[in-house]
Amino acid sequence: MSFRPLSRRAYRHLSQRTFSSSTRALLADHVRIIEVGPRDGLQNEKTSISVETKVELVRRLARTGLETIEAGSFSHPKWVPQMAASDRVLSSTLSEPPASPHPITYQWLLPNSRGLDNFLKVMDDASPWATGYPTPPPSPQHESGPAPNPSTSAPDSTDAPPQAPASNSRNGHSHEVSIFLAATESFSKKNTNCTIQESLDRFAPLMAESRRRGFPVRAYISVALGCPFEGPDTDPHRVADLAVKLLEMGADEISVADTTGMGTAPATKQLLRTLKEAGVRNEDLAMHFHDTFGQALINTMVSLDHGIRAFDSAVGGLGGCPYSPGATGNVATEDLVYTLHSLGAKTGVDLDEVSRIGGWITGEIGKGNGSGAGRATLSRLRREAGES
Amino acid sequence: MSLRPLSRRAYRHLSQRTFSSSTRALLADHVRIIEVGPRDGLQNEKTSIPVETKVELVRRLAKTGLQTIEAGSFSHPKWVPQMAASDRVLSSTLSDPPASPHPITYQWLLPNSRGLDNFLKVMDTASSGEDGFPTPPPSPQHESEPAPTTSTSDADRMDATSQAPASNSRNGHNHEVSIFLAATESFSKKNTNCTIQESLDRFAPLMAESRRRGFPVRAYISVALGCPFEGPDTDPHRVADLAVKLLEMGADEISVADTTGMGTAPATKQLLRTLKEAGVRNDDLAMHFHDTFGQALVNTMVSLDHGIRAFDSAVGGLGGCPYSPGATGNVATEDLVYTLHSLGAKTGVDLDEVSRIGGWITGEIGKGNGSSAGTATLSRLRREAGET
Numbered sequence: 013m014s015f016r017p018l019s020r021r022a023y024r025h026l027s028q029r030t031f032s033s034s035t036r037a038l039l040a041d042h043v044r045i046i047e048v049g050p051r052d053g054l055q056n057e058k059t060s061i062s063v064e065t066k067v068e069l070v071r072r073l074a075r076t077g078l079e080t081i082e083a084g085s086f087s088h089p090k091w092v093p094q095m096a097a098s099d100r101v102l103s104s105t106l107s108e109p110p111a112s113p114h115p116i117t118y119q120w121l122l123p124n125s126r127g128l129d130n131f132l133k134v135m136d137d138a139s140p141w142a143t144g145y146p147t148p149p150p151s152p153q154h155e156s157g158p159a160p161n162p163s164t165s166a167p168d169s170t171d172a173p174p175q176a177p178a179s180n181s182r183n184g185h186s187h188e189v190s191i192f193l194a195a196t197e198s199f200s201k202k203n204t205n206c207t208i209q210e211s212l213d214r215f216a217p218l219m220a221e222s223r224r225r226g227f228p229v230r231a232y233i234s235v236a237l238g239c240p241f242e243g244p245d246t247d248p249h250r251v252a253d254l255a256v257k258l259l260e261m262g263a264d265e266i267s268v269a270d271t272t273g274m275g276t277a278p279a280t281k282q283l284l285r286t287l288k289e290a291g292v293r294n295e296d297l298a299m300h301f302h303d304t305f306g307q308a309l310i311n312t313m314v315s316l317d318h319g320i321r322a323f324d325s326a327v328g329g330l331g332g333c334p335y336s337p338g339a340t341g342n343v344a345t346e347d348l349v350y351t352l353h354s355l356g357a358k359t360g361v362d363l364d365e366v367s368r369i370g371g372w373i374t375g376e377i378g379k380g381n382g383s384g385a386g387r388a389t390l391s392r393l394r395r396e397a398g399e400s
Numbered sequence: 401m402s403l404r405p406l407s408r409r410a411y412r413h414l415s416q417r418t419f420s421s422s423t424r425a426l427l428a429d430h431v432r433i434i435e436v437g438p439r440d441g442l443q444n445e446k447t448s449i450p451v452e453t454k455v456e457l458v459r460r461l462a463k464t465g466l467q468t469i470e471a472g473s474f475s476h477p478k479w480v481p482q483m484a485a486s487d488r489v490l491s492s493t494l495s496d497p498p499a500s501p502h503p504i505t506y507q508w509l510l511p512n513s514r515g516l517d518n519f520l521k522v523m524d525t526a527s528s529g530e531d532g533f534p535t536p537p538p539s540p541q542h543e544s545e546p547a548p549t550t551s552t553s554d555a556d557r558m559d560a561t562s563q564a565p566a567s568n569s570r571n572g573h574n575h576e577v578s579i580f581l582a583a584t585e586s587f588s589k590k591n592t593n594c595t596i597q598e599s600l601d602r603f604a605p606l607m608a609e610s611r612r613r614g615f616p617v618r619a620y621i622s623v624a625l626g627c628p629f630e631g632p633d634t635d636p637h638r639v640a641d642l643a644v645k646l647l648e649m650g651a652d653e654i655s656v657a658d659t660t661g662m663g664t665a666p667a668t669k670q671l672l673r674t675l676k677e678a679g680v681r682n683d684d685l686a687m688h689f690h691d692t693f694g695q696a697l698v699n700t701m702v703s704l705d706h707g708i709r710a711f712d713s714a715v716g717g718l719g720g721c722p723y724s725p726g727a728t729g730n731v732a733t734e735d736l737v738y739t740l741h742s743l744g745a746k747t748g749v750d751l752d753e754v755s756r757i758g759g760w761i762t763g764e765i766g767k768g769n770g771s772s773a774g775t776a777t778l779s780r781l782r783r784e785a786g787e788t
Contacts, residue, residue, distance in 0.1 A: 339776040388661065
């Protein structure tokens with residue numbers, strides 16, 4: 013059982029580089045992109061799409077070379093209608109794993125323990141297929157002999173219902189869960205109706221159970237670079253304290269999120285420095301930028317300078333900003349890939365394919381394509397195909 | 401007569417900084433923004449707007465603290481319909497100078513000598529009325545007495561048409577002209593139907609006449625970081641050679657334009673280094689980035705590192721890319737201002753006011769607001785006004 017996937021431990025080249033070095037010496041490092049379009053993106057769109065389209069979106073993304081896809085959220089459909097039927101998206105990826113050039117890591121957001129229960133239920137229902145056994149009936153408590161049981165535990169065990177072994181691997185792909193907390197009390201209260209400490213207390217058992225069941229846990233820290241209620245100057249020490257606590261509780265990765273997009277180059281630099289001083293390593297971190305004020309790629313460059321090698325983004329620039337109606341949200345995957353490739357970094361991602369998906373899914377949502385690099389790439393593809 | 405306006409000579413602090421320095425030490429330098437929305441922006445929009453709206457756009461921009469506004473182009477309306485009636489925009493700024501907190505420098509694009517003639521005609525017609533004299537009739541060649549003339553030259557001299565003194569100042573504001581050339585032969589041929597050398601030959605008399613008349617000349621070098629016909633690797637030495645030639649011909653400023661938006665951080669850095677090695681000083685340069693691939697602000701940061709302190713931008717992200725239909729064009733002024741202010745640089749520009757104009761003018765054009773920071777700022781302003 014591996015809580016830190018190999019891909020995360022491969023970042024040996026974490027030497028500090030200044031921005032000028034990034035632009036001079038081609039990075040040649042691998043940078044991991046966590047595609048959050050199907051979850052963070054769709055969640056912040058006004059229009060809900062059908063579960064079939066969600067499944068199709070995940071399938072198409074799986075073919076692009078992306079290796080990590082946040083595919084859904086086990087939230088209550090009443091509160092987050094756009095995430096309804098995430099259980100069906102999950103079961104679809106389990107029963108019919110999307111074709112992909114590399115193994116994919118799917119991530120699933122869990123707002124609370126009920127979400128974890130629903131997630132595990134889908135996992136367990138599907139798991140027997142992983143070992144080839146048909147789904148056994150519930151083990152009877154008082155029959156004369158044990159019922160068939162694929163569990164690796166003692167064959168005489170009559171626990172009900174059967175559980176998969178403690179592993180996050182299914183059909184050659186991996187699954188992880190994610191949770192989220194806020195860096196400011198105001199956002200925590202307004203968003204989840206509890207204090208930051210209460211959030212930590214509530215998530216502790218969820219994280220413990222996830223680990224026990226073999227699923228790595230990613231923790232988002234939102235409003236890390238600005239809060240809609242407390243303003244742009246989120247105290248970086250509060251973010252660092254929270255990150256340390258979460259890592260001590262067993263989180264495998266911290267995604268530091270600029271939820272409002274208010275983050276700036278100096279603030280990002282200061283935050284990264286503070287995290288480092290608190291003992292948080294680069295390989296524990298992913299940066300999650302929103303492009304609400306157009307700063308996402310600048311903040312990305314600052315982060316690359318610092319040695320960060322994992323970034324969240326959303327295809328087609330999916331997502332908006334609930335705190336700035338009409339404003340941009342997640343940084344677009346196409347723009348991020350274009351930038352990284354321009355520096356010589358390796359992502360493994362096919363920009364043309366992601367651009368095609370960005371054009372398609374934003375059309376499905378009924379909004380304009382939110383990615384500059386995506387639109388420009390689609391224009392080039394049309395020109396090359398002789399269509400324009 | 402000052403061909404290099406004082407504002408351009410004030411940049412003494414041109415020390416090299418790395419990107420990490422830009423983000424650590426607040427710049428505290430002044431950065432000049434050249435607002436090209438009314439010309440480069442509108443020129444690349446599919447929709448033409450009435451001259452009254454163009455005049456209103458210039459008037460509103462003049463109130464924001466912007467000090468340099470490219471207000472029109474003396475192109476043939478058949479070829480560039482969006483620039484029709486630039487002569488009326490000019491005469492309006494002369495007869496009814498827009499109110500502004502500081503003196504404004506208005507720039508006017510001249511594609512050829514006929515454009516210069518039309519420009520001077522408007523200038524001369526308006527200038528005659530400036531010191532209280534009614535517009536004199538053309539000086540007769542063979543009358544017995546000389547006609548009144550406002551020329552500072554010999555009072556007995558009888559020029560065929562009265563001319564203003566050789567000065568670019570009108571009613572406390574300045575006027576400059578701009579020309580453009582391409583860094584690649586393919587673009588030069590396709591865009592202006594002549595070679596780069598032929599362009600230089602054609603512009604030489606225009607530049608000489610402009611200088612003689614007291615109007616500083618700005619020269620754009622387009623496709624400096626990528627060409628739609630020759631690809632993304634424009635040879636920086638060709639850009640540098642062209643810049644040196646233009647400066648030797650008397651250009652007062654070179655605006656290096658990433659016309660296709662293909663420019664990347666490493667390419668920008670290399671271009672700036674090549675320009676420096678060729679003897680082009682930072683205060684000869686402005687950078688003109690397009691955001692077609694989302695790289696404009698990243699390239700801006702690289703340029704700031706290098707010591708560049710003048711940047712072109714368009715309010716609301718006006719403009720598209722004729723080579724990538726549907727794609728983004730000019731970097732948005734709001735995004736540029738937000739970025740510069742975040743670094744502690746001084747622009748003198750009111751972000752809220754520019755954002756309001758961006759919302760208004762993109763509505764007039766009938767397109768979505770192309771500025772992220774602008775959209776987010778408008779959202780904040782609405783929220784503060786209690787409208788949401």
